[in-house]
Amino acid sequence: MNWCILIPLLVGLISALLGYLLGRLLGGGNDDSDRIRRLEADLEACRASRMSLEGDLKTTKASLASSLTATSSATLIPFDAAAAKAVFGKKIKENDLTVVEGIGPKIQELFHNHDVKTWKALSECSLDKCQSVLDSGGDRFKIHKPGSWPEQAKMAYQGRWADLLKWQDELDGGK
Numbered sequence: 001m002n003w004c005i006l007i008p009l010l011v012g013l014i015s016a017l018l019g020y021l022l023g024r025l026l027g028g029g030n031d032d033s034d035r036i037r038r039l040e041a042d043l044e045a046c047r048a049s050r051m052s053l054e055g056d057l058k059t060t061k062a063s064l065a066s067s068l069t070a071t072s073s074a075t076l077i078p079f080d081a082a083a084a085k086a087v088f089g090k091k092i093k094e095n096d097l098t099v100v101e102g103i104g105p106k107i108q109e110l111f112h113n114h115d116v117k118t119w120k121a122l123s124e125c126s127l128d129k130c131q132s133v134l135d136s137g138g139d140r141f142k143i144h145k146p147g148s149w150p151e152q153a154k155m156a157y158q159g160r161w162a163d164l165l166k167w168q169d170e171l172d173g174g175k
Contacts, residue, residue: 080159087161095119100152101168102144110137123154 084092084099092099095118097108114133116122125133130146148171155164 077158083159084161087165097122097153099156099164100149101171102146102149106137107134107141107144110134110141119153119157123150123157125150 079094081092081094088099097103097111097116097119098105099119100122103111110133111117111122114129114136116125116129116133122130127146127150130149134141134144134146148167152164152167155161155167
């Protein structure tokens with residue numbers, strides 16, 4: 001037999017065996033089962049946390065909704081059409097913004113387009129917001145001065161009809 005061929009084969013076989021053994025010893029192989037188990041456990045913990053948070057969110061929403069309902073019903077002032085008619089001498093519709101001196105149907109439409117549809121909402125508007133609503137209507141609304149509108153709307157919302165009429169008699173077109 002030719003020893004020249006056998007020696008390189010034997011050296012290659014020994015090298016391959018040593019490489020395999022060193023790779024297993026130092027690299028740990030491709031066994032990812034521990035890593036997968038840890039990731040699955042983390043995923044389950046995240047799902048449990050999410051379910052808990054969703055439950056807390058539902059409870060908080062329900063609590064907030066019930067408190068808002070209680071608050072809004074407690075502070076809601078009922079509209080008395082008969083009292084308004086007695087003072088103004090004409091039928092007044094609830095949340096009719098044209099009751100406010102200086103607001104006509106077109107300006108009321110502008111406010112409705114900006115989600116200001118009630119006396120209460122108008123009473124809570126800043127003068128800047130009122131002016132921006134007017135500005136959105138163009139140049140033809142520049143002559144209007146909304147300075148007293150929120151206060152007039154507040155009186156209407158509160159049902160202070162006599163005070164409102166007296167003040168409106170003193171006003172000049174809502175100014």
